[in-house]
Amino acid sequence: MTTNDSNSIRVLIADDDEQILQAYRMAFCDNDATDLIETLGSLEAELFESHADGDDAPRFDVVACSQGCDAVSLVARAAREGRPFDVVILDVRMPPGIDGVEAGSQIRRLDPGVEIVFVTGFSDIPIHELALRVPPPVKLHYFNKPLSFMQLAESVAGMVRAG
């Protein structure tokens, strides 16, 4: 699934659980809700001089896949097309293919500037080992499930703005 917008944040999400991917989509690319909230926000500001939440909500161009090797291919293709991803969100365990750490390592070689976020329910790989395999540490992020993807989306937007 791809949502295209020239001003949006390009995000690649890889997770082998379709339910998780659906939750990502709901959090990152519910543009109808965002449009509605923006409309309500502007009317409220005009009619009641109040400031509603979601006025400056970020928009995301999300690409989702379920395997690490697919994520690597998508990053490579995006780089070739001149539309690199801003952020890549990877699950650590994605059987039966390569795991998220290996995928992150390959992605880092393809795109040294991309922000890589690991989100996992459990990982037996220590963070310092992750930092060694997917450098640099400043562009490496780690979150444990369960977490709020809306908060994650805000964090991703913060990463892109800071980067």
Added chain:
Amino acid sequence: MPGRFASLSLQQKVSVTLLAVMAAMVLLSYIVLNTTVAPAFDNLELAAAEKNIVRAKRAIQNDMENLAAIVGDWAPWDDAYAYALGKNPGFEKSNLDIPTMTNLDLDLLLVYDAQGKLLWSYLPYNGETADPDSLEVFDSTHPKFERLVYHTDVTDHTDGLLLTGLGPMLMSSRPIIRSAKEGPIVGTMIMGQFLDSEKRTTLRERTEVSLTWHLLGGALPVDASLRNEIVAAGAGSFVYAATDSNIQAFGLLADLFGEPLMILQADTPRQISALGGSTVNGALMFLSAAGIVVAIVTWLLLRRIIVLPLERLANHITGIRESGDLSLRLNEERADEIGALAGQFDRMTLEVHDARRQLLDQSFKAGKADTAAEVLHNIRNAMTPLINGIDRLSKNFRFAGGLHIQQATEELADPACHPDRRGKLLQYIGSAFGHIQKTSEDAVNDLQVATRQAKQVEAILSDQERFANVAPIIESLELHSIIEEASLVIPNKDKPGIRLDMRPELKGFVIQAHRVGLVQVLGNLILNGYESIQRSQADSGSIDVSASLDEIDGQSVVRVTVRDSGCGFGEELKHKIFQRGFSSKQGHLSGLGLHWCANALAGMGGRVSAESAGPDCGAAFHVLLPGGIDGTRTVEKPSLSGRSTPAVERSGNAAIADFGEVAGGL
């Protein structure tokens, strides 16, 4: 054969080998004795036989020399000289009388003059005086007559054996000359002695040799080939023939003309070879007896020093293999190689025992870690959509709660509301209701997701129940080692103030339990006691771990008691301490909890109870496990959880809690 030998036991191999070595030794001794010792005796016997026949020959030679000496004394004598010339007729009467002849042991005396005329003869034979012609050699026509009767030189002489018509004789002939050994030769004097049976007896007595002689022309005691062999060997050699009882040595005797005359036989009894044979047999018997004794002693020593210890080692190994009990020790108190082997095997089994225990620990922990990781991963994944749905619902409802719908509605109801604002208010209300409707639709969707994810969590947990139903590995355990391992949970165990007493009698007990689980249970009880003492604000305290043998429903059980001097508990807590989540640690949970301990012990077929005389009076936890004293290692696993009577007796006013009463469902 090698395969059959390989299939024998070590003891049989040793026996067979010793028998083979002993038989080989006896056979080798037999060969050596019969090829070296026995022939040496035979050679000695042959040497003795040769010596005998040499002695016999020498005796005959001596007689010959004596006879020659007598003739040599009588022939060169002036009286005999004159007699031969016919000038001393009294010579016969004064010298040639019979007593003189008898004293000289002569059988023959002949005196010839220079012309060969017989002057005097003396030839007694069978008690009568025989005619010299009967000797058949003193006939002038006899080819040997001249050699005997005529001498050309004063030193000339003829000595030797001669076969006469009356038998073989020793005969010596000398020319008759002056006493000054000067000629001319005036005659010949001949003396002789018969080699008859009397002579043979005399020679036998002198030489102590069984001596006989046989004329070549007469009947011989030997066959023709041996006769020819003796004759071919000549007078200087000997020929031997052996019978079972004698060594017969044969020598050839030639006459005074060098012609073969008779065979001399000396019989030597085979005493030496008989002695040699008995010596060899005796030696063989001795060696055989010595071999048997050495074999028996060696067998006994090998059996005692090697075979039996190896059998014990083999039985020990078999026992370990059959029982699987790696705690068994051989404890062979020996300083030799087998002792070292046994010691090495004990150390190896100890290391294997430790390694197996560590492997079990690791497997147990790794299994738990894998299970925990799997469950964590799956539940977190399942929880993620649920949490995000709730999060979105919360955000949407929070946004909806902040909408100004009521205010917009009131403004619309006001007729003074400007039409432009009215239009925007209507647009706002429409958008707000649109948002509420979408929020409602999302809520339905999110609740469906939440329901599905909750079911997924339930499915994940249900899947774990299959592990909960796996029985723990029950093994024979030495109680004291479990207590020592469990006591490691106490931080700063050597710190003064809190003393841990592990009673010596703990070493006598063996229990049937799941090792890792029991270590965790007892470690938890000890740690509870430690923390209870710390909470009691006392300056010092003690944790006492003891054990005793008990019997429940006819089953032998071991009661392990962990008694501390800590805060204890009152009547109000006795029904709570084994409940899930209970902690007396004032706001924080640590350790595995008594509820878990009770469950773990129930899984091992044991149970736990607790008692306390009240707050600040300390507490005691009793763990009952199947087992017994060392040496009675019970292998069956009696379950204690099914008994209906309380496991711990109630005494005084002590508050006693039995997990069977309070934990429920165990």
